[in-house]
Amino acid sequence: MTRIDYIDDPDAPTANSVVPSTTAIVTNNEGHILLVRRRDNNLWALPGGGMELGESITETAVREVKEETGLTVDITGLVGTYTNPNHVMAYTNGEVRQQFSLCFTTRLIGGTLAIDDESTDIAWTSPTTLDQLSIHPSMRLRITHYLQHRPHPYLG
Template identity: 45%
Template sequence: MKRSRRIDHWRDSDAPKPTSRKASASVFVLDEQGRVLMLRRTDNDLWTIPTGGVKKGETVAQAAVRECQEETGLNVAVTGLVGVFSTPDHVIVYMHGDKVDEVRQPINVCLRARVVGGGIRPEPAEAREVRWVEPDQLDDYRIHPAIRLRIDHGLEDEEPYIG
């Protein structure tokens, strides 16, 4: 069976046209030392914050908490809003083998959260690694620009981003 993968496009005029828009939730978590919770995805090998689709019957906050626990092993409590990210500059192609399953223009709600329990335990299907990253070390990691935008807004501690 061929493995699923994703290809992220950013400000790419040659990117395929979206076939869907779906809501997702991400969670921006800092530890007591001010380090950012990051994971390395299995489908594109990029570093990201915990992120995933909002399922039927759950709130955006519930999705963010669930995704964080599933991907990292950490239980979090939502404490605020980083922003709403819906730019047409970001298009994601989901592939299964050589077949395009979906071309998505995401709508992401990024929430702030703090750890309330659990322990780092990467989910092998979604995360190769999970670690706490010093903000001044972020440039050493391969992070998609759309995710980096969320992280940068989370670190700036400004009013929520809407865009």
């Protein structure tokens, strides 16, 4: 299933669902950020995804990192909340999802890098090379907020 992300686009379709979701900042000892190339839109992104019944939002982040990257992490903090009603994702099945995402910082515990069926590639990325990658503006915003080492989480 493919998707199209719309942000601040007056021609975007109207949202018909909202799903609590997460993204996670995973870094290595060199300060590189782990990114996955999403199969549904071919853009680089932080690992993450939708919450499932029976789990907490932090459990969602840990599960999604494991599923999408093969790595095990602990949650260490909150980068921010991202709930822009003018950011919607239209899926080929007819769902148009309004953004509702929390972005967490993590501590890498272990595991072996591996991509799943939602991704085509995975890479440790230096913050100095992020401008060279195709990254959706909403994902770039999360990374920027993380790199700013803000004293408080972004609330938006």
